[in-house]
Amino acid sequence: MFRYFTAGESHGPELTGIVEGAPAGLTLTEDYIETHLVRRQQGYGRGGRMAFEKDRAIIGSGVRFSKTTGAPISFSMVNRAFEKDKSNWPKVMAKDGERGDVERITLPRPGHADLVGVQKYGFDDIRPVIERSSARETAMRVACCTVAxxxxxxxxxxxxxxxxxxxSVGYSSWEDVRKAADPLANTGAEAVYKAADESDVRCLDSTLSDQMREEIKVRRKEGTSLGGIYEIIITGLPAGLGSYVHWDRKLDGQLAQAILSTQAMKGVEIGYGFEAGRNPGHQVHDEIEWNGRFSRKTNRAGGLEGxxxxxxxxxxxxxxxxxPTMLKPLKTADLDTKEEQDTRYERSDVCALPRAVVVAESVVAPVLANAVLEKFGGDSMEEILNRYRSLNDNE
Ligand SMILES: Cc1cc2nc3c(=O)[nH]c(=O)nc-3n(C[C@H](O)[C@H](O)[C@H](O)COP(=O)(O)O)c2cc1C
Incomplete structure (x- = not known):
């Protein structure tokens, strides 16, 4: 089964990752991983300086002649910020020695992990919380999940x-989204991301893309920030991954956990999602049909039942x-003096939603890979593919 760990701080020397459980014989290269790492870095709404940091995950083990060996795969990824500002970060993030004149950060940002982080770990400085809670970690998460x-x-x-x-900008209905995405998804969901990547806000509709860009411009001027909603589509799945027999084997729950474990994610919908709660049953449930195999006339269940x-x-x-980090300050209370103050601005995105889509695409992959491995099993790609094909042919 796929498991992965990430380690590293935003302004430390590097991020580290370990993927355990990948089968042997899977084609894997640093270049392939980089395609998704680069996608994670691109999108309208970024803060200026970040635009020219290019991530690459260096494979340290578990891959030989572009194929996985079945052994744990390790990755390292340089933090360009550390490299670029050698007069600052090595001192701020030093492993040894004393704090000396390194500044303490004492103004917690509302909406970030700052305040609860220092309370929980007993720090008098927010720096270690910022360093690890930050979404810089998602770079290594994308690298690890790209194996799956x-x-x-x-x-x-x-x-x-x-x-x-x-x-405030978006499609007005579920049907409108289906019209934009489903024709692409019918040829395989990679066509969805490839078409979305043509837009720097990762929206399939060009008129909405223009409006979204405009919304970001306006909010940037106001010194505030934006979030939003994205959709992840997964195609080519056999029926029967996951199980209804026990709570922790339900695939919908596992997928939701993967998404919600990502920084700044506050909710997950499956299929028709919250709309299902606003409509009667006959407008929600997908009628079953037989056309050589069992299928559904619609897919408001979002591909998951039970x-x-x-x-x-x-x-x-x-x-x-x-x-949470915004140019226009919010009120906060200083950790030392307890006095009300304005938050301090640190370099930040205005809207990271287009980039977050790539993180979400990535984090669901190990969940699905494990569901496949649970059902079909195998230690090598050859073994898995043989079992997968023969079982699917028998359907
Ligand atoms: C791709 C991505 C980029 C992000 N960039 C920033 C950022 O530049 N500044 C910031 O304050 N928060 C950013 N966040 C959000 C914070 O990491 C997140 O809000 C914080 O860790 C607190 O966690 P919570 O929102 O899940 O409660 C980003 C999140 C993602 C997924």
Whole structure:
């Protein structure tokens, strides 16, 4: 089973990752991983200086001649900020010695992990909380999860995401989103992300993209930030991944956990999601039909019934809150003096939603890969593919 760990701070020398449980014989290269790392870095709404940091995950083990060996795969990724500002970060993030004249950060940002982080770990300085809670960690998460994503691709399981709402701008209905995304998804969900990547706000609709960009411009001028909603589509899935028999084997719950474990995610919808609560049953449930195999006339269930895949595409939505670090200050209380003060601005995105889509596409991959491995098993790609094909052919 796929497991992964990440370590590292935003302004430390590097991020580290370990992926355990990948089968042997999977084609994997640093270049492939980089395609998704670069996607994670791109999107309208970024803060200036971040635009020219290019991430690359260096494989340290577990891969030989571009194939996984079945051994743990390790990654390291340099933090450009540390490299670029050698007069500052090595001192601020020093492993040894005393604090000396290194500044303490004492103004917690509302909406970030700052205040609860210092309370929980007993710090008198917010710096260690900022360093590890920051979404810089998602760079290594994307690298690790891309191993699982590559595995799924080998089985014809594709993942693609796109933005459906950014601030006040978005599609007006579920049907409108389906019209934009489903024709692409019908050829495989990678077509969804590839088309979405044509827009720097990762929206499939060009008119909405223009409006979203405008919304970001306006909010940037106001010194505030924005979040929004994205949709993740997964195609090529066999029916029966996950299970209804026990709570922790339900795939919908596992997928929601993966999304909600990502920084700034505040909700997940599956299929019709919250709309299902606003409509009567006959407008929610998908009628079953037989056309050589069992299928559904619609897919408002989002490809999941009873915690199991139905064989229809999985459709997930995630909501991201606006970024907590903003140019226009909020009120906070100083850790030392307890006096009310304005928050201090640190370099930050105005809207990271287009980038968060790539993180969400990534984090669902190990969940799905494990559901596949649970059902089909195997230590090498050859073994897994043989079992996968023969069982799917028998359907
Ligand atoms: C891709 C991505 C980029 C982010 N960039 C920033 C940022 O530049 N500044 C910031 O304050 N928060 C940013 N966040 C959000 C914070 O990391 C997050 O709000 C914080 O860790 C607190 O966690 P919570 O929102 O889940 O409660 C980003 C999140 C993601 C997914």
């Amino acid at each position: 994503r590559r595995f799924l691709l080998e089985l014809g399981i594709e993942i693609g995401g796109h933005v459906i709402q950014l601030g 915690g199991m895949t139905t064989g229809m595409p999985i459709i997930l939505r995630g909501v991201m809150k606006p970024i």
